[in-house]
Amino acid sequence: MKDKLIRATTMDGTVRAAACVATELVETARKQHNTAATATAALGRALIANIFLALNLKGEDVVTLRILGDGPLGGIITQADANCTVRGYVQEPNVQLDVNPQGKLDVGGAVGKNGFIYVTKDLGLKEPYTGCSELVTGEIGDDVAYYLNQSEQTPAVVGVGVLIDRDHSCLAAGGFFIQALPGAEIELLEHLERNIQDVTSVSKLIQEGITPEEMLVKVFGDIPYKILDEEVWSFSCNCNRPKLEGVLLSLGQAELEDMIEKDGQAELRCHFCNEKYNFSKEELQALLDRGK
Numbered sequence: 591m592k593d594k595l596i597r598a599t600t601m602d603g604t605v606r607a608a609a610c611v612a613t614e615l616v617e618t619a620r621k622q623h624n625t626a627a628t629a630t631a632a633l634g635r636a637l638i639a640n641i642f643l644a645l646n647l648k649g650e651d652v653v654t655l656r657i658l659g660d661g662p663l664g665g666i667i668t669q670a671d672a673n674c675t676v677r678g679y680v681q682e683p684n685v686q687l688d689v690n691p692q693g694k695l696d697v698g699g700a701v702g703k704n705g706f707i708y709v710t711k712d713l714g715l716k717e718p719y720t721g722c723s724e725l726v727t728g729e730i731g732d733d734v735a736y737y738l739n740q741s742e743q744t745p746a747v748v749g750v751g752v753l754i755d756r757d758h759s760c761l762a763a764g765g766f767f768i769q770a771l772p773g774a775e776i777e778l779l780e781h782l783e784r785n786i787q788d789v790t791s792v793s794k795l796i797q798e799g800i801t802p803e804e805m806l807v808k809v810f811g812d813i814p815y816k817i818l819d820e821e822v823w824s825f826s827c828n829c830n831r832p833k834l835e836g837v838l839l840s841l842g843q844a845e846l847e848d849m850i851e852k853d854g855q856a857e858l859r860c861h862f863c864n865e866k867y868n869f870s871k872e873e874l875q876a877l878l879d880r881g882k
């Protein structure tokens with residue numbers, strides 16, 4: 591099943607939903623960052639959750655998700671934009687924990703149960719808006735749902751899953767998202783919750799070949815809904831050489847001179863995609879001259 595995301599809404603417009611397969615996207619992230627299994631699962635879930643937080647962006651809008659727990663993974667930072675691209679990283683990509691008693695990768699243990707989730711929306715206004723809530727389980731889906739409930743007062747269900755193969759590649763990844771907008775009837779929400787009660791492992795369903803359309807059928811059951819559109823999201827970064835030059839310039843003249851004298855070159859990596867940028871002595875010198 592190729593990566594695909596479907597957006598939908600109930601006929602009365604009070605509940606919106608999305609479902610996606612994102613196996614290729616998570617596999618691209620894994621390859622870029624060379625993450626171990628538990629780290630891949632955590633990063634993959636965060637990337638998919640970030641997509642769900644970024645479904646209605648326009649123009650230059652960007653949504654950044656930061657999950658900062660007290661587990662061995664350190665932080666997870668991801669970012670999604672209106673061009674259907676998402677990128678991100680974990681601070682400790684080598685984290686590999688034993689599976690939990692449910693036989694799943696121990697994402698909660700890797701992220702940690704104590705900490706905070708921050709969502710920053712840069713919607714082209716003067717100031718970006720950042721909301722925050724405490725982590726609940728560190729399993730990411732629950733934490734993002736709790737955030738939406740607490741910080742944005744929109745009850746939500748966020749089901750995200752990543753299945754890792756024996757060779758550590760991503761076997762299946764994806765999820766579903768339900769968000770109640772103001773005015774949603776409590777009975778409707780309870781009905782939706784009953785519908786998804788038996789969806790215990792979304793990644794397993796994806797491995798078995800379920801499509802986003804079929805996921806939405808499970809979510810809505812007999813509740814009337816309509817599909818709004820279809821998107822293809824990818825793991826892709828917006829970094830480029832001029833941006834990294836800007837980073838070098840921001841270090842200041844003394845630091846640059848030091849770099850030229852001591853190292854005779856510089857190697858920078860973009861955190862978000864792990865792409866490497868090399869600068870020769872001559873290029874550093876040119877930057878220095880330009881900065882003067």
Ligand code: ZN
Nearest residue numbers: 827829860863
């Ligand atoms: Zn990058």
